[in-house]
Amino acid sequence: MNDLRRKVNDLNIRKQDLKLKKGEEIRCRKVVKSEVENWFEKVRSINVEMEKIETKFSVVSYFSRAGLGKLVSRKIGEVERIYQQGSFPEGVAVDGPPASGVTFPTTDLEGQIDVKGRIWEYLMDNEVGMIGICGMGGIGKTTIMKHINNQLLKENQFDAVIWVTVSREFDVVRLQEDLARALDYSLPKNKLEWPTVLMEILERKRYVLILDDVWEPFALLDVGIPEPSSHNGSKLVITSRSIEVCNSMGCKVFKLQPLSPAASLNLFLCQVGDNVQQDPTLKELANLIVDQCGGLPLAIVTIASSMKGVEDAFEWRNALSELRERVTSVKGSDTTIFEQLKFSYDRLKDSKIQNCFLYCSLYPEDHHIESEELIENWIDEELIDELENRHAMHDRGHTILNKLVNNCLLEKVMIDGVNRGVKMHDVVRDMALSVKRGDHFMVKAGTQLEEIPNEHKWKESLEKVSLMNNSISKVPPISPKCHNLSTLLLQENHNLEKILGSFFEHMHGLKVLNLSRTGISYLPSSISNLKNLTALILRRCHQLRYMPSLAKLTALRKLDLFHTKIEEVPHGMEMLENLTYLNLYARDLNDLPMGMLSRLSNLQVMKAWLNIKGEEVAKLRKLEILLGAFSDVQDFEGYAKSILGQGPTKYWLGVGSPKSSYFGKHPWFNNLEDVEVDKEVCFINYKIWNEEFVLLPKDIKTLTIESCQNIKSLSNFSLFCEANELKTCAISWCEDVECVIDLSLSWCNSLRNVEVLSLRSLRNLQELVREVTAVASTSHSPTPPAIFSSLKKFHLVGCSSIKELFAVRLLQGFQNLEYVEVKHCKKLEKIIAEEEGENQKVEKRDSETTYAFPKLSTLHLIKLPELKSICCSGFRIPGESLRYLSIINCSKLRKIPFSIPLLETGQPSPLSLEYGYVHPRKWWKLVEFDDPNAKDVLSPLVLDYSSEEDEV
Structure with a gap:
C-alpha cells in the first residue's frame, strides 16, 4: 500500500505539472491533444479507485489482506504504465485555429x-x-x-x-x-x-x-x-x-454608385478643414470643385487633401479652372479619374517630390514598402537634395513621405497599431504610371515574369526599368541600346544566376543597379565600364564570390555587399573616393588593405565585418554610422581617443577577434547589419593585461562585456565615469569579475543613468559595490546610495559566489527598480542585507516600516537553495505594483515581505497580479508573511510550478 501511495502521489504530481502546461498552451491559443485529455481521465479514474482501495484497506480483516494485496500489486503496475504514458515528449497541445482575421484601420464611410x-x-x-x-x-x-x-x-x-x-x-x-x-x-x-x-x-x-x-x-x-x-x-x-x-x-x-452631391461635399469638407466651411466664397468654390470629382471618394479625398490649408480665393479659382480643363479634355472613366488624381500630383509642384512619388510605382502593385528602405532608394536616385549629413537627408525623406501621405497619394501600412511603411492604392499607381506613359518607364514588377522582356521592348528612351520580384532565371545574350536608362531594378529574382557581359554594353548612363537577393555568383566584367554608376546594391546575394574591377566607377556613392560570399576587397575600391555608403559585411572577406580607408574620406556610413584600424577609421570625419570590429584594444582606444565629441551618431564597435569561431557563432553577429544599433561597445573574448584601463567613448549608451579575462570590475574602464549617456550594461561569463563597481579605484557617476544591468555567469562575483575601506571620516567619503538611481531592470543569473545582493545603504538608489530576476545563484543568502554597524538601527526599523523597491512590478527568484531572506528587519516591499511573481526552489526562504495596502473599508486591496508561480506548494503553505493579509491575497493568485521548468 505504501508503494501504491507513492506511485499515485507521483502520478498526481505529474498531473499537476501537465495541468500547468495545459493552461499555458490554452493561453497561447493552442488546443490540447485528445490523448492528453484521455490521460487526465485515466488519472481521475485511478484516484477514484484509490479511494475505494484505501477504504477496503482500513476495514479488511487480517485474513483477507492477501486478496487485497494482489489488487494493490496490479494497481501499482497500472499506475506505473499510466505514469509513463504521461511523458508527452512532443508537447501537450497542437496549434489551434489561427486568429479569426485582421482588423484594418478605416476612415469614415461618408455617404456609404x-x-x-x-x-x-x-x-x-x-x-x-x-x-x-x-x-x-x-x-x-x-x-x-x-x-x-x-x-x-x-x-x-x-x-x-x-x-x-x-x-x-x-x-x-x-x-x-x-x-x-x-x-x-x-x-x-x-x-x-x-x-x-x-x-x-x-x-x-x-x-x-x-x-x-x-x-x-x-x-x-x-x-x-x-x-x-x-x-x-x-x-x-x-x-x-x-x-x-x-x-x-x-x-x-x-x-456601387458614385456618391450623391451632398455626400460628396460633406466628404470633401471633412478632409479639407474647417476654414473652408467658415468662408462662403471658399465653400462655393469647393462645391464646384467637388462637382468635377464625379462622386468618386478617392478623387474627392485626394483633391481635398491637396487643397488643405489653402485660404486664398484666387488659388481656389485657379485650381477649379485647372481641374475643369483636365476633366473636359479627356474621355473614359479611367482616364478621367487619372486626371483628377493627377491634379493632386501637379499641386505637389516640387519636381523632386513628384519624382519621389513616381518612384513608388516601380514597386509591385499593393506592395508594402518599408519607409527607411524607400528613403534610402530616394537618396540613391538623388531625389533628395544632398544636405550636410545623411541624418538630415533621412529627415527630409520622412518629410516628403508625410507630405505624400497627407495628400493621400500614399497610404500608411499599420501593423499592430504601429506604422510599418506605406503602399500605393492601385488606382493611384496606375495614375503614376500614366504620368510616365510612353517609353520612359518599363514596370513589370511582381508579374511572375520568367524571362527578361524581348530586346525590342527595351526602347532607347527608357529611363527606369523595374523587373523586381519575379522568377527570371537568366538574362539572354541581348544588348539593349538604352543610353538614357538610369535605373535598373532586378532584385528579388531568386533564381537569377547569370548575367551575360553584353547586357550592360550600351547602358552607359546607368546610375542605380540593384541585384539584391538574386542567385548570381559573379558579375560580368562589363560592370567595370559603367562610369556613371552611383549605386551598386548586391544585398544578400549569397552566392556572389567574384567582383570585377571597380577602378573606373569613380562616380559610385553606394556599394552594398551585405551577406555576400566575396573573399577579397574588390579590386580598385581605393579609387572610389566619392563613396558615402559602404557595406562590407561579408563573413569570408579578408582585412582591408592598409591605407584604403583613408582614401574614402567622404564615407557617411560604413558597415564591415573586418579588423579595422582605429587610426584610419578615425580620419573619416564625415562618418555618421559605423559598425565594425577591432582585433585589439589599442586600435579601439586609438579610435575612441580620436572621436571625443565628434564621432558617429550611431555605432556598434566590437573589440576582440571577429574571425574567431566564438564571434562567428554568436547570435548577435548573425544579422548584425540589420540590428537597430545606437551607440554600443561590445568586448568579447578579450584579455586585459597588467591592470590596464580601457578607454570608452563618452557618448556610449550600451556596454557589453562577455567572456573577457582579467576584468575585475567596471572600474577597469577609464572615462567610464564620464559616460553619462550609458543606459544598458551587460557582463557575462567573465570569471575574474569580483564586483560591478570598485570605489577604491574610481567613482562612477555614469551608473546613475543606467536603466538595465545584467550580470550572468560571473563565478567570482562577490558584491555589486565594493566601497573604500578604512575611511577616516565619512564626511569625506563618496556617498554610494544613488549609484543606481535610474535602474529599472536588474538580472543576476548563474553567479555562484555572491551571498548578499543589495546593501541597506544602497537601497535609496533603487527607487526606480521595476524588474528583478535572480536565478541559479547557489550561495546567495540575502536579497537585501544589513551591513556591519547596522545592527543598532534594527530596533528602530522594527517600529517604523521602511519600503524597498516602491515601483517593483516583476520579481523572479528561481533556484536559490541558500536564500534565507528577501528583506532584512523593518523592510517591506509594497505589493500594489506587483504584476509578475516567481519564487521557485528557494526552500530555505522563511518569510515573504510583501505589504498589501488596505481599502477604506479596512479590507486588503486586491492585487493586479497577472501571473504568479511558486514551487513547491508545500513550502508555500509553511512560509511566513510579514503582512498577515499578504498570504490570503496572494495564495489564490499563484500556481505551483514544475521544478523542471526553471531549467529552461
Missing part, C-alpha cells in the same frame, strides 16, 4: 452607410453564398469591405474572416500562397496537393473569404476554395472593377 448595410444583408442571407462588389476604380469598394471585415470580426459569427488582395497580375500559385498565409498554414512542397489541402482546411471552417481587386474570373476548385452554400454557411466576397467578372463567377452582384 446605407450601401454597407445592403451588402451586410447579402452576407447574412442564407441563400446567398457568393457576392460581387463592382464599380470603377476609386469608388470605395475596398474601403467599404474593410468596414465590413471589421464588423464581421467584432460580431464573431464566423470561424474566420479571411482577406486576400488579388490585384491585376493574377496567378493561382500566388493566390494559394496568400490564402495559406492568411490561414497561418504551411503548404506542402508538392504544388499539385495545394488545392486539396486548402479545400480540406476551409471545409472545416465557417468562414467569410474576401478577395479584393479581382481582375479576371477563375475556377474556385483550381485554387482550393470550396463553393460557399447554405449547407456549409460560408461566404465568398469579391471586389472587382468589372461586372462581367462578378457575373461569370456566379456572384450576387452589387454595383
Whole structure:
C-alpha cells in the first residue's frame, strides 16, 4: 500500500505539472491533444479507485489482506504504465485555429452607410453564398469591405474572416500562397496537393473569404476554395472593377454608385478643414470643385487633401479652372479619374517630390514598402537634395513621405497599431504610371515574369526599368541600346544566376543597379565600364564570390555587399573616393588593405565585418554610422581617443577577434547589419593585461562585456565615469569579475543613468559595490546610495559566489527598480542585507516600516537553495505594483515581505497580479508573511510550478 501511495502521489504530481502546461498552451491559443485529455481521465479514474482501495484497506480483516494485496500489486503496475504514458515528449497541445482575421484601420464611410448595410444583408442571407462588389476604380469598394471585415470580426459569427488582395497580375500559385498565409498554414512542397489541402482546411471552417481587386474570373476548385452554400454557411466576397467578372463567377452582384452631391461635399469638407466651411466664397468654390470629382471618394479625398490649408480665393479659382480643363479634355472613366488624381500630383509642384512619388510605382502593385528602405532608394536616385549629413537627408525623406501621405497619394501600412511603411492604392499607381506613359518607364514588377522582356521592348528612351520580384532565371545574350536608362531594378529574382557581359554594353548612363537577393555568383566584367554608376546594391546575394574591377566607377556613392560570399576587397575600391555608403559585411572577406580607408574620406556610413584600424577609421570625419570590429584594444582606444565629441551618431564597435569561431557563432553577429544599433561597445573574448584601463567613448549608451579575462570590475574602464549617456550594461561569463563597481579605484557617476544591468555567469562575483575601506571620516567619503538611481531592470543569473545582493545603504538608489530576476545563484543568502554597524538601527526599523523597491512590478527568484531572506528587519516591499511573481526552489526562504495596502473599508486591496508561480506548494503553505493579509491575497493568485521548468 505504501508503494501504491507513492506511485499515485507521483502520478498526481505529474498531473499537476501537465495541468500547468495545459493552461499555458490554452493561453497561447493552442488546443490540447485528445490523448492528453484521455490521460487526465485515466488519472481521475485511478484516484477514484484509490479511494475505494484505501477504504477496503482500513476495514479488511487480517485474513483477507492477501486478496487485497494482489489488487494493490496490479494497481501499482497500472499506475506505473499510466505514469509513463504521461511523458508527452512532443508537447501537450497542437496549434489551434489561427486568429479569426485582421482588423484594418478605416476612415469614415461618408455617404456609404446605407450601401454597407445592403451588402451586410447579402452576407447574412442564407441563400446567398457568393457576392460581387463592382464599380470603377476609386469608388470605395475596398474601403467599404474593410468596414465590413471589421464588423464581421467584432460580431464573431464566423470561424474566420479571411482577406486576400488579388490585384491585376493574377496567378493561382500566388493566390494559394496568400490564402495559406492568411490561414497561418504551411503548404506542402508538392504544388499539385495545394488545392486539396486548402479545400480540406476551409471545409472545416465557417468562414467569410474576401478577395479584393479581382481582375479576371477563375475556377474556385483550381485554387482550393470550396463553393460557399447554405449547407456549409460560408461566404465568398469579391471586389472587382468589372461586372462581367462578378457575373461569370456566379456572384450576387452589387454595383456601387458614385456618391450623391451632398455626400460628396460633406466628404470633401471633412478632409479639407474647417476654414473652408467658415468662408462662403471658399465653400462655393469647393462645391464646384467637388462637382468635377464625379462622386468618386478617392478623387474627392485626394483633391481635398491637396487643397488643405489653402485660404486664398484666387488659388481656389485657379485650381477649379485647372481641374475643369483636365476633366473636359479627356474621355473614359479611367482616364478621367487619372486626371483628377493627377491634379493632386501637379499641386505637389516640387519636381523632386513628384519624382519621389513616381518612384513608388516601380514597386509591385499593393506592395508594402518599408519607409527607411524607400528613403534610402530616394537618396540613391538623388531625389533628395544632398544636405550636410545623411541624418538630415533621412529627415527630409520622412518629410516628403508625410507630405505624400497627407495628400493621400500614399497610404500608411499599420501593423499592430504601429506604422510599418506605406503602399500605393492601385488606382493611384496606375495614375503614376500614366504620368510616365510612353517609353520612359518599363514596370513589370511582381508579374511572375520568367524571362527578361524581348530586346525590342527595351526602347532607347527608357529611363527606369523595374523587373523586381519575379522568377527570371537568366538574362539572354541581348544588348539593349538604352543610353538614357538610369535605373535598373532586378532584385528579388531568386533564381537569377547569370548575367551575360553584353547586357550592360550600351547602358552607359546607368546610375542605380540593384541585384539584391538574386542567385548570381559573379558579375560580368562589363560592370567595370559603367562610369556613371552611383549605386551598386548586391544585398544578400549569397552566392556572389567574384567582383570585377571597380577602378573606373569613380562616380559610385553606394556599394552594398551585405551577406555576400566575396573573399577579397574588390579590386580598385581605393579609387572610389566619392563613396558615402559602404557595406562590407561579408563573413569570408579578408582585412582591408592598409591605407584604403583613408582614401574614402567622404564615407557617411560604413558597415564591415573586418579588423579595422582605429587610426584610419578615425580620419573619416564625415562618418555618421559605423559598425565594425577591432582585433585589439589599442586600435579601439586609438579610435575612441580620436572621436571625443565628434564621432558617429550611431555605432556598434566590437573589440576582440571577429574571425574567431566564438564571434562567428554568436547570435548577435548573425544579422548584425540589420540590428537597430545606437551607440554600443561590445568586448568579447578579450584579455586585459597588467591592470590596464580601457578607454570608452563618452557618448556610449550600451556596454557589453562577455567572456573577457582579467576584468575585475567596471572600474577597469577609464572615462567610464564620464559616460553619462550609458543606459544598458551587460557582463557575462567573465570569471575574474569580483564586483560591478570598485570605489577604491574610481567613482562612477555614469551608473546613475543606467536603466538595465545584467550580470550572468560571473563565478567570482562577490558584491555589486565594493566601497573604500578604512575611511577616516565619512564626511569625506563618496556617498554610494544613488549609484543606481535610474535602474529599472536588474538580472543576476548563474553567479555562484555572491551571498548578499543589495546593501541597506544602497537601497535609496533603487527607487526606480521595476524588474528583478535572480536565478541559479547557489550561495546567495540575502536579497537585501544589513551591513556591519547596522545592527543598532534594527530596533528602530522594527517600529517604523521602511519600503524597498516602491515601483517593483516583476520579481523572479528561481533556484536559490541558500536564500534565507528577501528583506532584512523593518523592510517591506509594497505589493500594489506587483504584476509578475516567481519564487521557485528557494526552500530555505522563511518569510515573504510583501505589504498589501488596505481599502477604506479596512479590507486588503486586491492585487493586479497577472501571473504568479511558486514551487513547491508545500513550502508555500509553511512560509511566513510579514503582512498577515499578504498570504490570503496572494495564495489564490499563484500556481505551483514544475521544478523542471526553471531549467529552461
